[in-house]
Structures are given as structure tokens and as C-alpha cells.
Amino acid sequence: MAEAGPAVFSIPAHQPFADALAAGLMARTRGDRLALARTLLLIPSNRAGRALTDAFVRRAEAGLVLPRLVAIGDPELDEALGQALDPADAAPVPPAIAPMRRRMILARLIAEERARAGEPVDAAEAMRLSCAFARALDQMAIEEVAPEALTSLAVAGDVSAHWQSALGVMAAVLARWRALLADLGRLDPADRRNRLLDRAAARWRDAPPSHPVIAAGITSAAPAVARLLRQVARLPAGAVVLPALDLALPEAEWEALGPAAGARPIESHPQFALKLLLDRMGVARGEVRRWRHGAAPAAPAVRGRAVAHAMAPAAFTGKWQTLPKAERRLSGVTALECASPAKEAQAIAVALREAIEQPGATAALVTPDRGLARRVSAHLSRWGIEADDSAGRPLSATPPGTLLLAMAEAAAAQFAPVPLLTLLKHPLVTGGPEGTRIAWLSQVRRLDLALRGPRPAPGLDALAPLAPPAWFADLRDRLRPLETAFAAPLTIAGALAALRETGEALAGEALWANPAGRAAARLFEAMEEAAPEGPATLTPSALAPLLTRLMEEEAVRPPQGGHPRLFIWGLLESRLQQADLVVLGGLNEGVWPALPSPDPWLAPRIRAELGLPGLERRIGLSAHDFVSALGAPRAIVTRARRDARAPTVASRFWLRLGAMTGGVTPARRYRHWAAALDRPARFAPADRPAPAPPASLRPRQLAVTALDRLKADPYAFYARTMLRLRPLDPVDAEPSPAWRGTAVHAVLEQWARLDGADPARLLPRAEAMLGGIAAHPVLRALWAPRLREAVAWIAATMARLAGEGRSIIAIEQAGALDIAGVRLHGKVDRIDRDADGQLVIVDYKTGAPPRPRAVAEGYALQLGLLGLIAERGGFADVSGVAGQFEYWSLAQKDGQLGYVAPALGRRSVLDPAAFTERALQDFRAAAAQWLTGDAPFTAKIRPEYSPYDEYDALMRLDEWYGRQGADAGDGA
Secondary structure, three states: OOOOOOOEEEEOOOOOHHHHHHHHHHHHHOOOOOOOOOOEEEEOOHHHHHHHHHHHHHOOOOOOOOOEEEEOOOOOHHHHHHHHHOOOOOOOOOOEOOHHHHHHHHHHHHHHHHHHOOOOOOHHHHHHHHHHHHHHHHHHHHOOOOHHHHHHOOOHHHOOHHHHHHHHHHHHHHHHHHHHHHHHOOEOHHHHHHHHHHHHHHHHHHOOOOOOEEEEOOOOOOHHHHHHHHHHHOOOOEEEEEEOOOOOOOHHHHHHOOOEOOEOOOOOOOOHHHHHHHHHHOOOHHHOEEOOOOOOOOOOHHHHHHHHHHOOOHHHHHHHHOOOHHHHOOOOEEEEEEOOHHHHHHHHHHHHHHHHOOOOOOEEEEOOOHHHHHHHHHHHHOOOOOOOEOOOEEHHHOHHHHHHHHHHHHHHOOOOHHHHHHHHOOOOOOOOOOOOHHHHHHHHHHHHHHOEEOOOOOOOHHHHHHOOHHHHHHHHHHHHHHHHHHHOOOOHHHHHHHHHHHHHHHHHHHHHOHHHHHHHHHHHHHHHHHHHHOOOOOOHHHHHHHHHHHHHOOEEOOOOOOOOOEEEEOHHHHOOOOOOEEEEOOOEOEEOOEOOOOOOOOOHHHHHHHOOOOOOHHHHHHHHHHHHHOOOOEEEEEEEOEOOOOEOOEOHHHHHHHHHHOOOOEOHHHHHHHHHHOOOOOOOOOOOOOOOOOHHHOOOEEEHHHHHHHHHOHHHHHHHHHOOOOOOOOEOOOOOHHHHHHHHHHHHHHHHHHOOOOHHHHHHHHHHHHHOOOOOHHHHHHHHHHHHHHHHHHHHHHHHHHHOOOEEEEEEEEEEEEEOOEEEEEEEEEEEEOOOOOEEEEEEEOOOOOOHHHHHOOOOOHHHHHHHHHHOOOOOOOOOOEEEEEEEEEEEEOOEEEEEEEOOOOOOOOOHHHHHHHHHHHHHHHHHHHHOOOOOOOOOOOHHHOOOOOOOOOOOHHHHOOOOOOOOOOOO
8 A cells, every 4th residue: 555655645625525434445445355353453532433434334335344443542542552562571561540649630630739739629620620731731741741840830920919829739730740640550532542642653664464554534743642643654564644625735835833932823724733733644645636536526626725715824814815716716616694693593494404405415514603603404394404512412401411510509598499499390300200290290280389489498497387298208218318418518429419318309310211321320429439539628608510511521412213304413523524514503703613622721822831732722623524524515504693692703603604705696685584483474462451341240449559550451340350360470589679669568557556666666566577587688688777777767757647636547448339239449558647537548568659640640649549448437546537648668768867858749630539529430440341341451551660571471461552542452
């Protein structure tokens, strides 16, 4: 297989790499079916192995024995390479430390060193830092940077104090880590891989294998990988096949990529990693040959030249102005820009569906945005197309993962209502092996209803009175491991054991079933085994973030079984693969390419001084993936103009294509088709509702507080009174103004009934009420001082009025009166008798009282109606004429809390007698119209006096409001 010079080849981006490689290798065997089986194929990853296996299978007409595939990133590389690493006189390479054990030990060392430096961190933060620390260790090992270089940096004193502190902690942790590894007889995984690769290179140099050795699709420029590929390229039967090396890139641009002395390398360029690899292999680009075996180009080469022009280094983009039109043409590439990710996903689904309508055609979505991938998969399912996302889902987003996180969050929150109900309603929770989902949910719904409103006291004990006793006792037994573990000083091992035991009690074997459950079981097994060597203590609130971080690193991939010609790939999965149509989705900055992850340990300048890859190296790899995906016969690039939070910025790759071409051809039809899918044949928005039940079915009683609702929004009155629809309070709600008003009324009622309205006893009553509130501590801290000041004002005002001869004669008393065939009823907050013997109707308000203008317009007549009931003997043991109507507001006015506002205002033309008469006439008119009459209950007659929106969805307000006149059907 060897020719003059190193055997290094390239398959251009406009050819499908896996198929071209498979076709070329099969052509070279010349019909010898066993020759391929003797071939050792070095590949970048196991994912690439699946792509190459599929490519060989597509060409196997009468059966085929595949070559031996070895992923150089495989943790068990020594077993995969076999005899290449086993000369008889060589000592075995020590094993690598288990990844989870390494994370736990590093987290403990970091927590201890940060504590010594006066910067303590919790276990979750220590685990996050240990991940970055392990990544830095691997990068140093891969780039063969000696650990001693950290302590001999000349620039350490030139960086900020933060970076100097981080560097000091890192050096201390690294010293302890190296000593600990030596004691354990273990190696870091990257260090061990370097040793294995170097041993293989040395073995093949001294005893070249007789069988073919092909390295294909590898883009890593690690020195050890480069040395191995250098040796493979010079084997008698060896070859290196690179993906999408640009052999036509002008030499000036190629050399500008670096690395060069005194110049900053352009790491974000798609060809940088390949250039670095060739430099380290000692191979000039001119020595690389084109792989010309067995596969026709998938896309025209002219497109590849245009894409290369678009991705040129910034210093060379001036040539765009002088390029011939043919050199800027992206034939077969279209662009789709949508308003939102939802519309983008739907348009992509339509494009994929159209592509596979052609027999034998294949289509793929390539995107790093897993949310977009899930949306597209959901849209495809409407046509019965199952498109599996081969990049998988993070374990934290699967049912077992969300259940484990829900348990951790509920326990950390001391079983507060929202996290507790989230846990109990989880789809995997059935109440154990013998429980049924329906029976379980019926009890959970009863607890849900009981937990509506402000939060109860923390802990399970406070919930016992709210749930069925027998069921809650069983629930308490199931949750006891969590309750016990979180009540004591928490450790990682103890928390994991409690989660495992509680999860099995709630969900049974379903917690560990299916691929996601098995992935969770493997993660927990590794964590529990390594936990004793991790951080000593764990705060309850840190457990869920710790688990989330670890679960997000675990991808759960679906089993095979999706559509055979439609694929969804992440960037890693798309490498070496191609389809007839490739949609490159999510082309927004921060998504593709992703923002570089900042290194919390090494400042960018320190990384450069050490010779580590810059943070933009990953952008270059994303750019290479982008260029490779554009090599498909047809390609569509897509983006959304905004995401869920804000407008987006188009990817730099998108902007380069547009700037070089003057605008990529738009693919508008997919957007139009997607919009047409859900567009009805005709629009029939709802009309303004105006139900008109028979008079015989209408209520014959009305509360004084309901008159405004009846007149301003009859439909809301109908829904509440006749349909008996009452909105539920939110779970764990902050105390609303209505709730606070109820609490204040209760305090004032007890003060009047039990304390004889003694001003000295009001504040202690309010303090007792505050002590029983289990609201959020911040809310208590904000509300309690205001309430204390307000009740102090009430006590002082009552003492002053008592001195003026005013006394309380009724408190929180119900009364009723029959008028015009309707029973008017209400509950008065307080009735006083003044020195002249007249009645004073008092209503407490925690907020601002109604304005006198509302009274003038026929609303806010509650106090007038209560005065009417009092004057006509509707309240027991109360008689007299209502002479005053007052709102006692606890709101702020003139710099103090609490004031008295006359219901009629200070300039009203109505006197008290006219007020009660006005209230009577309005009540009679409303009763005759809607209660004893047949007027329709029209929605929103006076919106300004119907501010509540509980029934807006029921009346479908958004469909008709504004289309009709404001007075349509109001009956006024």
C-alpha cells in the first residue's frame, strides 16, 4: 500500500467520508474477502466506528468480514490494540484511575485547599471545579506539558490576584494529586493513553506489522497521536486518511493559520487542527494525496471552494470583492431564517419530510442544539416518523433523572409544597410495586387541593393534618430515608443511599429500567463507590446541583429502531457521515459555534504560556464540522431570529456565507408550508359570550360584594354563581392582598370579641397572628413591620374615638334583607355608634379604598348596601340610621400607614341618606335586569370595574375583545 513518501490522503468535504473510505478499502482488497478482515482501522471514536460499520454494510452484497476497528479515544485502548502493546520484555502500563473516583478525590482536595486559602466552597462547587481541573490535567497531559511548568511560570505575577490565587490552589492540589496517584499505582487517563500510543508507535517502528494499518478520520493534533500517525503513514502497509483537508487553500492562507513564532495562531479556522496535526506528523500539505477510490463526489467541488473562501482568515476576506461569481456560488445550499425556535423546528421537519418522500433518499438534521433536535423529532411524529436523536438526551432530562432530582430538591426544601407535589406527581411514582397510578394520583390531588394558598410550616409534620391519615402515614414511611438523611449532617454517600432507597420505595424497579434507568444505576454505582473519597460534607441545597451536573454529562442514546432514512445528529455524530439532504440547524452565535467554556483555573495568558490550546480551539472544530456538513448534495442552513429570552445573533458562519455570496438563496417555501400546516381553512373566532338562562334558574340572592361584578361583568357573575366555578389559589402562593386582608380581619375580630376592643391588646393579637404565618421569611420580614405600624394606628384611632363617645356595637356580623324578590346579604366588618346615636359603617382595607368617583358612577356601593341592611333591621341587635360610611385603610398616606377615607369623599353631593337610597335603587335595577329578569349575562360590560381575570380564558376574551363595540349587548 505504501508509495513514495508518507501515505497520507484526504477525502474532501464534498464526498461522504465513511462511504468513500469503505469503497476505497474494498477496492484495494481486489476481491479478497479476508484481506479486509486483516486490516486494523484506527478511528477517532466508537461513534465513528458505527458510521464506518454502516458504510461497509451498505456495500456488502454477499456478506463481509469487517476490519478490526480501534478507537484511539477508547478507555480500554490497550485491550483494543492487543499485540501491538505487548512485547514480552515490556512492563505493563499502569491502569488509569476510574473517572468518578478521580472527580471525587479532586473535589475533596480542591475543597480542602480552597478552605486553607480562605475561599471555602460547597460540594457541588467543588465537583464543578474538579471537572474543570480534570479537563486541565488532561489537556496538559495531551499537550505533554510537565506539571512543574505551573510553578515556573514567568507571567504568574502579571495576572490579577484572582488568577494568582487559582494558580496557587491548582499547584497545591496537583502536588497532592500526583503523590496520591503514585501511592495508588494509577495514571490519569490522558497520560495512560499517551503511553499506550507511544508504545504502539515504537512497536510498529521496530517491528512493522504485515497487515494493513489505516488511520482514518482522526483530527486530533495531540503530540502522541501525531507521532502514532507519523509512524502509520510510513508503514509498508499503512495509510492515514484525513477528513476534509483543504488541498486547494492558497498557501498564504494556509501558512497564516500558524502556529508560528511571534504570531497568534488562528485556532478558530476549520483547517487549523489539521494543519497542526500535519506539522506534528512532519508531513507537508503538498505530500497529501486525494483519496480517489470508489466514491463519486456528493456535491460539486465548486461549492467546496466557495465555502473555503467564506471561511478565509479575517486578513484575507478582502478577496471576496474580487472573486469571480463562479467562485462565490453556493449551488445546492439554501438558507432558512425563522422568527422563533418553534417555527424553525417545524420548517426543518417539513424539509426533512419532503426529502424522504423520494424513494431511497436520506435526510439528516445536524445541530448542537438538543432542544431544537427534540422539537424537530416531535414535529416529525405527527406524520408517524420516528427520528431518534443519536446524540441522545442528558440523563438529567430523562424520567429516572428527573425523579432523582425531584427527590433531592424536595428534601432540600424540607418538603415544601411545590417540590413535594412535583415529586409525588412524577410519572414513575406509583406508590410502590403494588400501587396503581390512578389510586396514587387521586390521593396526591387531595393533598394538592389542601396545599393551595400560602406555604405551611416546613417538614412533613406540618402536612399531616392536610392529607388522608392512612395514605400520609404510608407516604411518610416511603419518604423517611430522605427525611432522616437530611435531618442529620449530610454526606454524599448518605444522600445517595437515601435517594436510592426512597426512589425504589416510590417507583419500584421502574427507576432502574430501560436505557435511562440503567444509565442512572451505573452513575449511582460509580458515585457510591467513590463517595467515601469525596468531599466530607454536603449542604442539602448543594445535592441537586451536584447531581444535575453529573447527569448532564451522561448522554442516554435511544436504541436502534428509528426511521431508516432520516437521522438527527449532534456534531460528533455527524462527523464522517452524510445524507442526500443535510439541514444545519441552530446557526446562532453561542449555539453553533458554542461559546468557549471559561477555564476557572488558568487565565488565557497562562494557557498560552503553557502551550495549551486556546479557548477558541473548539470553535475551529465546530467550523470544521460546519464545512463538512455543507458537503452534502443539498444543504439548508437555518436559524431563529430570537430564542425564548431575547433576539439572537446570527452565527459567524452564517454571516460569513452571507457576506461572501451577497446572500444565500432563501428556502422560503418550507417556512410557508410549515405555517400552512396549522392554518385553518377559515377563521371563526368566538363571539362575546352572553348566556341567557331562564329566569327560573337564576339566583334569588346576592351578596353586597357581588353587585359590582354583576353590573360590570355579568358573565363573571354567571360563571362564579351559576356555574359555581371558583379559581384555585396557587400552590405555595405568596400571601395575596385578599389573604392578608382575611388575616387582618380575623385579628381585628378577635380583638373586638375577646379583648373588648382594648387598644392595649391589639398589638399582641397581631404579633400572635404573625407568629403563626408560615410564609416566606422575606415576605414576613417585609410585611410584619408594616402591619405592626398599621395596627398601632388602629389602636390609637380607636382610643381617640372612644374618647369622643364612639363605641363598637357589631363586629364581623352577617345580615340579610329581602328586596324585590331577591335576598340581599352581607357581612359587615364593624358598626359603630357615634356620639349622636347614628350608625357608622366601617370596612377595613389592607390596600387603597375605592374612589368616590366609582360611587358616583354606580359602583362601590357595598357600604351603602350594608347601611341599608342595618337601617332595616337586617343585623341582629342593630338599629338606627346610617350617618357615616368609612374605609379604614392600612395603606400608606402622607408618610404614615393607616388613614380613614369617607366612602362618599369629602366633596360628594350625596348625603348619607341619599347614599343608601342610591344603593337601593341600583340594587333593584340590577336584580330586575339579571336576577328576576331575562337579560343576558354579557361579558365585560365595564372592564374598568371588573379588574379580575379569573374567567377571561373561559370567556375567550382575546378572541372577541376589541372586535365589538364596548357597549354591545350590555343591556344598559
